[in-house]
Amino acid sequence: GAGVSQTPSNKVTEKGKYVELRCDPISGHTALYWYRQSLGQGPEFLIYFQGTGAADDSGLPNDRFFAVRPEGSVSTLKIQRTERGDSAVYLCASSYWTAPNEQFFGPGTRLTVL
Amino acid sequence: LAKTTQPISMDSYEGQEVNITCSHNNIATNDYITWYQQFPSQGPRFIIQGYKTKVTNEVASLFIPADRKSSTLSLPRVSLSDTAVYYCLVGDKEGRRALTFGSGTRLQVQP
Numbered sequence: 001g002a003g004v005s006q007t008p009s010n011k012v013t014e015k016g017k018y019v020e021l022r023c024d025p026i027s028g029h030t031a032l033y034w035y036r037q038s039l040g041q042g043p044e045f046l047i048y049f050q051g052t053g054a055a056d057d058s059g060l061p062n063d064r065f066f067a068v069r070p071e072g073s074v075s076t077l078k079i080q081r082t083e084r085g086d087s088a089v090y091l092c093a094s095s096y097w098t099a100p101n102e103q104f105f106g107p108g109t110r111l112t113v114l
Numbered sequence: 115l116a117k118t119t120q121p122i123s124m125d126s127y128e129g130q131e132v133n134i135t136c137s138h139n140n141i142a143t144n145d146y147i148t149w150y151q152q153f154p155s156q157g158p159r160f161i162i163q164g165y166k167t168k169v170t171n172e173v174a175s176l177f178i179p180a181d182r183k184s185s186t187l188s189l190p191r192v193s194l195s196d197t198a199v200y201y202c203l204v205g206d207k208e209g210r211r212a213l214t215f216g217s218g219t220r221l222q223v224q225p
């Protein structure tokens with residue numbers, strides 16, 4: 001079946017703009033995770049959904065970042081008033097709730113804030 | 115929170131066995147040890163997971179001593195395509211805590 005998909009693959013925006021990044025998880029996966037990865041670093045956890053609700057949003061760096069998963073499938077990560085420091089690859093992953101450590105990652109969205 | 119420590123980089127040659135050791139001194143009873151592989155411009159890929167002793171799949175083996183304070187990922191007969199970053203993680207078996215990736219081990223396989 002299809003893997004995790006993310007759109008867009010690349011996003012270039014200007015400082016101060018608003019962006020939305022989309023994640024389509026694997027069908028049947030109830031858990032969905034957002035990470036971001038800077039060059040040379042491992043992925044950094046942002047938020048985790050179990051179904052429609054955010055089970056853990058402790059990784060969101062500040063209130064400019066927000067994520068939703070209204071129907072328990074597709075998720076959108078929203079970043080307001082983007083800053084140059086937000087530039088990174090944003091990764092989405094999904095898993096079965098019974099195997100939370102076996103996550104399937106998408107290819108990521110490369111966000112560049114000019 | 116169990117922190118993991120692994121070498122920053124390793125070099126090997128095609129056909130050799132590669133062993134990457136990770137230490138996790140503060141591992142909790144409910145924690146599983148999980149390894150991921152990441153190629154450039156791709157998301158990480160789950161390789162293997164274990165709790166104790168030895169686990170083997172078609173890709174790798176994972177050795178975990180009785181005290182579980184370390185683990186070793188073993189890649190048999192590596193090829194150039196195994197050049198990647200390998201992450202060792204400790205995760206709660208019920209996912210009550212987010213996975214924490216470190217900087218990983220950058221494995222370079224030479225011809």
